Amino acid sequence: MKLLGSITSPFVRKVRVVLLEKHIDFELVTDCMTGNPPPIEQYNPLGKIPALVLDDGLCLFDSQVITEYLDGVSPVGHLLPDPTRERILVKRWEALADGILEAGVAIVLELRRPEQERSPAWVERQRGKMDRGLAQMSRELGQRAWCTSDAMNLSDIATGCMLFWLDFRFPDLDWRERHPNLGGLAKKLAQRKSFKETPPNP
Numbered sequence: 041m042k043l044l045g046s047i048t049s050p051f052v053r054k055v056r057v058v059l060l061e062k063h064i065d066f067e068l069v070t071d072c073m074t075g076n077p078p079p080i081e082q083y084n085p086l087g088k089i090p091a092l093v094l095d096d097g098l099c100l101f102d103s104q105v106i107t108e109y110l111d112g113v114s115p116v117g118h119l120l121p122d123p124t125r126e127r128i129l130v131k132r133w134e135a136l137a138d139g140i141l142e143a144g145v146a147i148v149l150e151l152r153r154p155e156q157e158r159s160p161a162w163v164e165r166q167r168g169k170m171d172r173g174l175a176q177m178s179r180e181l182g183q184r185a186w187c188t189s190d191a192m193n194l195s196d197i198a199t200g201c202m203l204f205w206l207d208f209r210f211p212d213l214d215w216r217e218r219h220p221n222l223g224g225l226a227k228k229l230a231q232r233k234s235f236k237e238t239p240p241n242p
């Protein structure tokens with residue numbers, strides 16, 4: 041299978057970490073976002089990465105669909121529990137991590153606009169989503185070792201990819217000081233081979 045993506049995208053990183061944790065072979069294709077039209081549009085009409093092209097040609101998007109698919113096709117290192125409530129708790133956490141990322145991406149894009157076209161109110165609104173999202177994660181994690189279970193699963197991977205992307209794009213955000221328990225979780229994830237092999241700034 042081919043993963044269309046980039047090294048810096050946190051959504052792509054989440055998929056790469058899942059592929060590595062589950063020992064699934066894949067080819068990463070990174071030159072798909074430039075050009076007019078960019079090649080990604082042949083695979084995902086929304087023009088977004090990640091997109092996963094299966095061997096039979098079917099193309100999957102977005103990252104939450106891809107991670108669920110990958111967990112289903114290989115029994116190695118199960119990342120989503122079977123019982124509905126436990127599974128939905130993991131997917132809810134993944135949605136929260138991805139939502140914080142989407143707010144962060146919106147800020148990055150807004151700040152790339154010419155200064156006179158930027159909306160401070162829009163940036164503030166997105167910042168509120170990030171702050172509330174992180175606070176809720178920290179509250180729910182409490183003193184537990186992992187986000188939703190006794191062992192690492194997709195909720196932890198999604199959270200790690202989000203936190204490390206904040207380090208990459210918002211180095212001054214003091215999330216570790218505000219939420220030391222999230223810092224502890226990040227420390228454990230950073231030691232895993234799958235995270236070591238997928239830094240956004242190699």
Ligand SMILES: N[C@@H](CCC(=O)N[C@@H](CS)C(=O)NCC(=O)O)C(=O)O
Pocket residue numbers: 049050051086087088089090101102103104138145
């Ligand atoms: N909900 C999507 C978000 C993916 C996303 O926003 N990817 C960004 C890169 S980090 C992108 O491709 N942006 C290009 C665009 O929006 O045109 C997912 O989880 O896959």
